């Protein structure tokens with residue numbers, strides 16, 4: 001089967017993919033590239049056509065009792081949280097194109113059962129990426145957690161996989177290289193080292209240069225989202241993020257010429273997203289990755 005890709009610059013209307021069901025939802029904001037819905041993702045996702053999206057990036061609430069607003073209950077019993085997660089995952093699996101990608105960012109505790117569910121639903125496991133971020137305080141009688149889990153799945157063989165090289169790691173204090181590469185330093189590729197499944201270079205988002213003062217809840221670094229999108233998609237592709245938050249994914253899409261569909265249940269968060277997109281004044285963390293261009297695979301072949 002050959003996948004049709006959207007061409008960047010070609011006219012695109014969200015209505016092409018938001019056309020299932022009787023009453024398609026109304027967007028609260030639109031740009032030339034994307035469209036934002038203020039609503040529960042479980043009500044909006046069913047309106048998106050089957051196999052229409054290239055990459056889904058999902059950073060749902062972690063059920064850790066955070067305050068996102070009146071409509072979000074982030075402290076449910078475990079089984080309820082997992083049942084809810086399986087519902088939006090079912091919709092996501094339906095919506096992704098063959099060969100398309102799903103990234104799921106969560107704490108390890110939830111990504112273990114949710115990763116198993118994605119395998120059960122027929123997606124292809126590619127990586128568990130450990131995103132090294134220091135948590136607040138150590139928890140008594142527990143090993144100190146210092147990574148979030150980023151699951152990387154595709155629907156069958158990946159139709160787009162752009163190899164990434166990251167800069168050789170240096171000490172942020174003295175500037176010297178951290179590893180000695182076993183005496184092979186001179187033979188190393190000057191474009192950097194192959195991206196690994198441990199990401200040590202993702203900064204937290206704290207400074208107001210990067211974060212709107214109106215955004216009280218957490219926000220991901222553009223560096224993390226951009227790496228995921230560069231790896232799995234190309235300009236003109238369609239990206240969906242069902243948990244908008246402050247709109248990091250949509251902002252990255254605008255900067256990298258991807259089409260996007262955004263959903264966020266909280267009205268206040270939607271206002272923050274709209275302001276972010278309209279003003280374009282939030283800084284992005286610099287990304288010095290080298291993206292290796294390869295021939296695009298358009299023929300989708302079932303791998304198993």
Ligand SMILES: C[S@@+](CC[C@H](N)C(=O)[O-])C[C@H]1O[C@@H](n2cnc3c(N)ncnc32)[C@H](O)[C@@H]1O
Nearest residue numbers: 040041059068219220243245246247248264265
């Ligand atoms: C962890 S935050 C996402 C942060 C985002 N990645 C960013 O960088 O700003 C999760 C977001 O999902 C929203 N949310 C929670 N339940 C939702 C639902 N059922 N449908 C849509 N959005 C939801 C919350 O209001 C919150 O803003």
